[in-house]
Amino acid sequence: MEYVIEVSGLTKKYSNNRGIENMSFNVAKGEIYGFFGPNGSGKTTLMKILTGLCKADKGQALLFGYDISSQFELAMAQVGCLIETADAYTYMSGYQNLVLAARFYPSLPRKRVDEVLELVGLAPFAKEKVGHYSLGMKQRLGLASALLSSPQLVILDEPTNGMDIEGMVDVRETIIQLAREQGITFFISSHLIREMELMCSRIGIVNQGKFLKEASRSDLLESPHESLEQYFLAQIAEERERVSYV
Ligand SMILES: Nc1ncnc2c1ncn2[C@@H]1O[C@H](COP(=O)(O)OP(=O)(O)OP(=O)(O)O)[C@@H](O)[C@H]1O
Structure with missing residues (x-):
């Protein structure tokens, strides 16, 4: 399988001793992999390490086979990301922000800016100042920026944060379509069970900085639990029991 x-074994502890501990997992090409956990479980920390925004104390993270800490440029060459909330210049329009971002990729055709605006449903608001955008529109702009360079891997931290139902459905459908039609891999964090x-x-x-369990769609369908929510609660209960035995 191509990962x-x-x-493997990623650990990062902040000065308050919180963070992530010994996380290991793989994501295959073309997957939409959900990284699911409650607030403070370590999702953003892991994503920051994966995108070089923070360094792990221990362990290794490879993107396309390249080590993110020692081969950063090769590892990130085909990656687009949106970590925490999308940053943009509020006095410029969505379109102008993307044109600015496009300058990082000299060979990118100008029409790509229009394409990504269309893809995330922002085309009608492209000429409006970002300062007038809602939180959900800013998230869409962040997603457009992550997709700008036509990356093969897109890492999104809570991409539907602040979006209304319609926005969430649009973004979800865009992601599914890009994975299915273009084989793009998505690694997406969320605390929204239904979205996942x-x-x-x-x-x-x-949960609490630890990787508890991995579940495929069929695992979830076959499990005796009626929903991912119940499955999640059962995993936490199992982990508590395991820890109390040790
Ligand atoms: N810079 C920091 N200094 C100290 N502790 C931190 C720092 N960043 C995160 N933490 C702690 O590390 C743990 C994991 O935080 P992280 O932001 O990775 O979780 P998360 O799952 O992304 O949460 P959320 O869903 O709320 O964004 C939390 O207990 C958090 O308080």
């Missing part, structure tokens, strides 16, 4: 992300269930082919469940 786009390989994470509807979108992802596999889900890694994290």
